[in-house]
Amino acid sequence: MSITQILFWFLSILTIFSALMVITRKNPVYSVLWLIITFIAISGHYILLNAQFLAVVNVIVYAGAIMVLFLFVIMLMNLDADAEQTKNKWLQLAGVVAGGCLLLILVAALKGAENQAKTVEMGTGSIGLIENLGQVLFKQYILPFEISSVLFLSAMVGAVVIGKKN
Amino acid sequence: MSQLVYLVPLFPLVGFLVIGLGRNLWSKTLTGLIGCATVLASFVVSVMIFNEVRTPGFTPVTVKLFDFIHFGTLNINFAFQVDQLSSLFLLIITGVGSLIHIYSTSYMHEEKPHHFARYFCYLNLFVFSMLLLVLGANYVIMFIGWEGVGLCSYLLIGFWFTNGDYNYAARKAFIMNRIGDLAFLIGIFWILAQFGSVNYQDVFSRAQGGVTTSVVTGITLLLFIGATGKSAQIPLYTWLPDAMAGPTPVSALIHAATMVTAGIYMIARSNVLYTLAPATEGVIAVIGLCTAILAASIAIQQNDIKKVLAYSTVSQLGYMFLGLGVGAYTGAVFHVMTHAFFKALLFLGAGSVIHAMGGEQDIRKMGGLRKFMPVTWITFLIGTIAIAGIPPFSGFFSKDEILSHAYAHNPVLYIIGLFGALMTAFYMFRLLAMTFLGQFRGTHEQEHHLHESPAAITIPLIVLAVLAAGAGFLGIPAYMHPDAHILEKFLAPVFAASTDMKPLAETPAGVEWALTGASVVLILICSAWALAKFAKFTGPGKEATGFAKILENKWYVDELYDAVIVRPINGLAGFLNKYVERLGLDGIVNGIGRLVQYSGRQIRLLQSGQAGTYILLMVIGMVVLFIVQLFI
Amino acid sequence: MPINYYIFLGVILFCIGVTGVLTRRNAIIIFMCIELMLNAVNLLLVAFSKMHHAIAAANQGAATTVGTEGQLFVFFIMVVAAAEVSVGLAIIVMMYRNTHSVDVNFLNRLKH
Numbered sequence: 001m002s003i004t005q006i007l008f009w010f011l012s013i014l015t016i017f018s019a020l021m022v023i024t025r026k027n028p029v030y031s032v033l034w035l036i037i038t039f040i041a042i043s044g045h046y047i048l049l050n051a052q053f054l055a056v057v058n059v060i061v062y063a064g065a066i067m068v069l070f071l072f073v074i075m076l077m078n079l080d081a082d083a084e085q086t087k088n089k090w091l092q093l094a095g096v097v098a099g100g101c102l103l104l105i106l107v108a109a110l111k112g113a114e115n116q117a118k119t120v121e122m123g124t125g126s127i128g129l130i131e132n133l134g135q136v137l138f139k140q141y142i143l144p145f146e147i148s149s150v151l152f153l154s155a156m157v158g159a160v161v162i163g164k165k166n
Numbered sequence: 167m168s169q170l171v172y173l174v175p176l177f178p179l180v181g182f183l184v185i186g187l188g189r190n191l192w193s194k195t196l197t198g199l200i201g202c203a204t205v206l207a208s209f210v211v212s213v214m215i216f217n218e219v220r221t222p223g224f225t226p227v228t229v230k231l232f233d234f235i236h237f238g239t240l241n242i243n244f245a246f247q248v249d250q251l252s253s254l255f256l257l258i259i260t261g262v263g264s265l266i267h268i269y270s271t272s273y274m275h276e277e278k279p280h281h282f283a284r285y286f287c288y289l290n291l292f293v294f295s296m297l298l299l300v301l302g303a304n305y306v307i308m309f310i311g312w313e314g315v316g317l318c319s320y321l322l323i324g325f326w327f328t329n330g331d332y333n334y335a336a337r338k339a340f341i342m343n344r345i346g347d348l349a350f351l352i353g354i355f356w357i358l359a360q361f362g363s364v365n366y367q368d369v370f371s372r373a374q375g376g377v378t379t380s381v382v383t384g385i386t387l388l389l390f391i392g393a394t395g396k397s398a399q400i401p402l403y404t405w406l407p408d409a410m411a412g413p414t415p416v417s418a419l420i421h422a423a424t425m426v427t428a429g430i431y432m433i434a435r436s437n438v439l440y441t442l443a444p445a446t447e448g449v450i451a452v453i454g455l456c457t458a459i460l461a462a463s464i465a466i467q468q469n470d471i472k473k474v475l476a477y478s479t480v481s482q483l484g485y486m487f488l489g490l491g492v493g494a495y496t497g498a499v500f501h502v503m504t505h506a507f508f509k510a511l512l513f514l515g516a517g518s519v520i521h522a523m524g525g526e527q528d529i530r531k532m533g534g535l536r537k538f539m540p541v542t543w544i545t546f547l548i549g550t551i552a553i554a555g556i557p558p559f560s561g562f563f564s565k566d567e568i569l570s571h572a573y574a575h576n577p578v579l580y581i582i583g584l585f586g587a588l589m590t591a592f593y594m595f596r597l598l599a600m601t602f603l604g605q606f607r608g609t610h611e612q613e614h615h616l617h618e619s620p621a622a623i624t625i626p627l628i629v630l631a632v633l634a635a636g637a638g639f640l641g642i643p644a645y646m647h648p649d650a651h652i653l654e655k656f657l658a659p660v661f662a663a664s665t666d667m668k669p670l671a672e673t674p675a676g677v678e679w680a681l682t683g684a685s686v687v688l689i690l691i692c693s694a695w696a697l698a699k700f701a702k703f704t705g706p707g708k709e710a711t712g713f714a715k716i717l718e719n720k721w722y723v724d725e726l727y728d729a730v731i732v733r734p735i736n737g738l739a740g741f742l743n744k745y746v747e748r749l750g751l752d753g754i755v756n757g758i759g760r761l762v763q764y765s766g767r768q769i770r771l772l773q774s775g776q777a778g779t780y781i782l783l784m785v786i787g788m789v790v791l792f793i794v795q796l797f798i
Numbered sequence: 799m800p801i802n803y804y805i806f807l808g809v810i811l812f813c814i815g816v817t818g819v820l821t822r823r824n825a826i827i828i829f830m831c832i833e834l835m836l837n838a839v840n841l842l843l844v845a846f847s848k849m850h851h852a853i854a855a856a857n858q859g860a861a862t863t864v865g866t867e868g869q870l871f872v873f874f875i876m877v878v879a880a881a882e883v884s885v886g887l888a889i890i891v892m893m894y895r896n897t898h899s900v901d902v903n904f905l906n907r908l909k910h
Contacts, residue, residue, distance in 0.1 A: 008799055012807050019811055019834055023818030028826055035830050042837055049848050051869055058840075061876050066833065066883050073887050074826060077894050091778065095820025098785045103813035105792045110805050118801045120845055121852035127865050128848075136866045137873075148877045155881035162888040165895075777902045782820050 004122050007048055015041040028079050032070050039063040049120065051128035167214045168227045168248040174211050174256060175297040177204040181290035189283030197279070198271035201286035205267050205293055209260035212253065219253040220656070228303050228367075235306070242364055247303035251660045254499070255300040255431055258506050262423045263293050265626035269514055270415040272622035273521060285325060289419070292318035296424050300431055304364040305354045308432065312350065312396065315425045316343040322420065323412040335408035342405040346395015353388030360385065370438040370663060379443065386439050386446040393429030398480050399457045399487060404724050406480055410472040414517030417472060422479050422509035427502045430486050434660075437495050441664040451491025451575070455582055458484030460721065462589035466596070467717035470527050471516045474597050478553065479509055481590060485568055488583060493670055494571035495661045496654045500641045501568055503653075504560035507637055508552040511630035515546040518619040518627065519601060523612055529597060533703065534606040538616040541624045543602050545631040550598045552634040554591035555689055560638035562686070567643055569685065570678055574671035584685055591689045595696035603701040645675035804845035811838035825890050825900045829883070836879050840872045 018041060021034040039062045046055035126132055137145060181204030185197055192200070218224070226249035235242040246252075267289065274285055295314025302308040317340075324336030358364055360381055361372045373382060393399070398406040409421050420426075433440060433450070440447055458481045465477035482505050489498035520527055522539055536543035552559040555566070565587060573580035606613055618624065642650040649655075658665075716722070772779075815838065818831030847868025854864035890900060897904050 005799065008803070012803075015807070016810055016814070019814045022834060023814060023821060023827075023831060028824060031827055031830060035834065038834065039837065042841055045841055046844060049844055051844050051848070051872075054840075054844060054869055054872055057873065057876060058837075061880055062833070062837070066880060069883060069887055070826060070830060073891060076891070077900060079824070079826070079900065091782065092821050095782055095785075096817055098782060098789060098820060099813050099817030101789045102785060102792075102816055103809060105789055105796070106809045106813070107806060109792065109796045110809065111802060118849050119852060120799050120801055120804060120848045121855070122799060122848070125848060125851055125855075125865075127851050127863060128844075128869060132863060133866060133869060133873075136863065137870055141870055144874060148874065151878070151881050155884050159884045159888040162885065162892055778820070778823065785816055785820060 004048065007044075008122075011041050011044045011048065015045070028074050029071070032067055032074065035070075036063050036067050039067070046128075048122055049128065050123060050125050053128060053130040053133050167211075167218045169229055170211065171215060171229050171246050171248050171301065172231060174208045174215070174260070175294050175301065177207045177211075178290040178294040178297065180204060182287050182294060185283050185290060186287040189280045189287060192279075192283065194275065194277075194279050194282045197283045197286050198267075201290055202264060202267040202271065204290055205260055205264040208293070208297070209257075209264050212256040212260045215248060216253045216257055219248065219250055224250075224659075226367075226659075230303075239362070240358070242304060242306050244307060245303035245365075246301040246307075247366060248301075249660060250657050251431075251434060251499070252300050254503070254657070255427075256297065258503055259293065259296050259300065259424050262506050262510050262630070263296075263419060265629055266415050266419045266423075266510065266514070269418075269517070269623055269626045270413075272620050273415055273517055274413060281325075285322075285413070288318055288321045288325070289416070292322065292420060292425075296428070299428055304366060305357060305369075306364050308435075309347075309350065309354060312392075312428060312432075313347065315420070315428060316340060316347065316396070319343070319409070319420050319425055322416040323409045325412055325416070329411075332411040335405070335411040339405040339409050342402045343395050346392040346402055348392075349388045349395075350392025353385050353392065356381075356385050356388065366435065370436075373438055373442060374663065374667075377442065379445075382439055383443040383445050386436070386443045387449065389432065389436065389439075390429075390446060390450055393432055393487075394453070397426045397429030397483050397487070399429075399484065400453055400460065403457060403461070403480050404720075404727060407473050407476040407720070410470070410476050414472065414513060414520060417476070418510045418513035418517070421476065422513050423506035426479060426483055427486075427506070430483070430490065430498055430502050433487075433490050434495050434499055437661050437664040438667075440490070441493070441667050447491050447493065449491075451488050451572075451579060454484045454487025454489075454491055455579060455586070456484070457481070458488065458586045459582060459589070462586050462593065463717055464720050465593040466589060467714055468593075469530050471519065471529050471532075471597065471601065472513075472527055474529075474593060475509070475512055475516060478512075478590065478594065479505075481586065482509065482553070485565060485583070485586070488572060488579065489568035492568075492571050492575040492579065493664070493668060494568055495664065496641075496651075496657050497564065497567035497571055499657060500653050501564035503640075504552070504564040504634070504637050507630055508549045508559075508561060508634040511545060511549040511627060511634050512553065514623070514627055514630065515542050515549060518542045518623050519546075521619055521623070522616050523608065524615055526608065526612060529600040530703075531608045531612075532601045532606070533604045533608075534602070535616065536602040539618045541618055541627065545624075545627040546598065546602065548631040548635055550594045553594050554693055555587055555685070556591075556693070557686060558638060559635050560633075563638035563641045563643070566682055566685070567641060570643070570673065570681065571670060573677075573681060574673045580681070584688070587685065588688055588692045591692045592696045595693045596700045599697050599700035600703050603697070604703055607704070643678070645678040801845065801849050804842060808838045808842035808845070811835075811841070823901050823903060825893065825902050826887075828902065829886055829890070833879065833883070836875060840875055843868045843872050843875075 015038055018034045018038040022031050022038060025031045025034060039058060043055040043058045043063075046052075046058060181200055185192070185200055189197075226247055228245050228247050230243050230245040232244050233241070234244040267286070270285065270289065274282055277285065292315060295311045295318060297311070299308050299311025299315060302311060320336045320340040323339055324333045326332050354364060357369055360377065361369045363369060363372075395402040406421055406426070410417055412420075440450075461477045461480035461484065465474050465481065468474045468477060482501070486498045486501050486505070489495075489501060518539065519532065519535060519542060522535070522542075523532065526532070548559070552561040555562045557563075569580055569583050569587070572583050606616075641653045644651060719725075772783075812835050815831045815835035818834065819828050822828055822831070847865035849865075850868070851862065851865035854862045894900055
């Protein structure tokens, strides 16, 4: 097994483990921290795939900004471990079963034989580099780029309006 | 002219529509005028058609109006068939019909204008239906007319609908007709299945081509059951005496001259089929004879003038069926014709009497009317002599023809038939004597109002009396004068197929003369006995006892039907209503409503407002969709 | 690595996110699980973009830019996720102000 493969397996197991921790911790602050670890593991996957720009953006935006926002809100509400009542046991079981079924279905649907042959280019490839991404972004997708700034504006206005006390 | 045969039913149909739609508009005079004019116009056209049919070498003409039913290989046309049989019946229906229409304008003149109009509207509709019946070129058109006359009979019997008993009588008539109609309809279906067509010409030629006896016996039996309903034979005859609840001209037209002869017409038309089924012919003869005797016996003890005539009609119809049963088709049709004349005459005369008596119908309260109503008396006398079968009036010739053919078939039939003829003579002269002879037994009030009826009533009586007296000479039998039976020669083409297959048995002329002589003498003796016994009738006398009581109560047949048929069906209907209708069907319908309400309530609980439940259901839904999409 | 492995990884992460949404009552935790699902999708998109690039490079040479759209799409998903998180948390804060709880089941009071 090459180093890439070992890293892939390690990162995968880390991702899955921390995702499981996210959904099972009682204390919401712990959930947030485990989610940050998940994001970092996914960024590791991105680096493996040589999508360098995305890896960095993932860490900065997701782990850095969004999760910090979550932490702020949790702190604001002073939530701790026993703030949340557990759901009805049966409903929880039903939820787990539903999720499991979904997993089964998707896996069964997607494990086609023809996918065995297709491989992912790892470690190399220049399409993930910021220079190439920038080329495509600012030439062909300039319009969505500009509109996303409008989206941000509307989100800011919306957040402020919703958050106002009146 | 025969191409214009559609005019014949068209005039009464137009009359029905015009009078019916304008029954609140026209005056009584105008309504009467329109009603009579239409039937008279039909009569004129019928005469013209008859003239054409009479020419020697005339072959039946089929006039097609339009395609009626066209379904795959099945082709039923709305077509009329003009031949000797239908043109003869056309004359009878329109001729007697127009006389009765004229009579009705005077008889019904006391009614309010819209009731008067309703009467003529129904009467015109009846004539239309009857004409359809006899003109149809196939069984389906005949059946349309068959149903139509049944409907009009119901409408007219229950004409004075405010009386509950009359409505009951009308319903009884309609329902008994319907039972017969069911058998008739099944017969038509069987004909269609067997022969692939309902056209007379097709059916008869294919039947002669080859058909198993059991099939044709079954078909003819079913058709005959239909005829028993329409023509009041055993077991479906009890409606006809009750039908006297209708106005007297209705009784004359429908229940004496035309509708009740529909069965005879049908069997005469289908003579080929019946000749191929001797078993059915035997049944017809026996039932006809039994009916004749039964009805005659009941008539002897009846005290209502119209009921006597009603039972007399049933009895005479029995004779016609006897004629059909022994193969004397011409004789039966001959008797239809003469019976139409003298029975209509008798009924109209009875109507004249009832009118003069102010509505009284009990003959025990009449008597001595000949002084007050001479025209009615003379015409009624002529009618009575005709029906009794006394030569040289028409009833003698037609009845004699039937009885002599019955003798040739089986002498026992002749003996019993003769006995019935004797009873006929007896009760008719009893009726005549109690009504017109002796002393008047009514109230002073009624005596003051007694007067001869107006011209519109007496002229039809006179015309019918002439016909009743003279029509017999159309059918002089062979043993009296060779080759003088005009009617037989006229109708020969219609019955040719039957007579070819099974020639009528001949009895030697000497035997015929002996039989005729003996029967005439016996009839005269019975008539004289009746006259002598009842001319001096002076009041009701004692209650009828014993056998007379059974006769007076009509052999308790109505009670028997009530117990055996009516009550069980009512019980069944009640049971079905209580259990199947209320519990079952209503239960299901209401239950569905309640089920919907219940399930709505339960499903509403899903909308709990719990977001978590919603998401769970959403995921489950997605899983199901995936499964369906990807794996099924 | 065959693409299958990435597919399975993405699917597992997605389903863990779904289970988290169904199992928890805290609105904020549910929101976080939604973010988890989004990330699973992002991972898959990037993997597929690299797969297409690999196939195209095998056919046409190493200088193709076939898979860039995939990664750009991930970029935009992050943009939208960021906006969504800000608005969503504002809503949750408002909900907390009204009901003093972040339990989603208490939202059924909206019914009344």
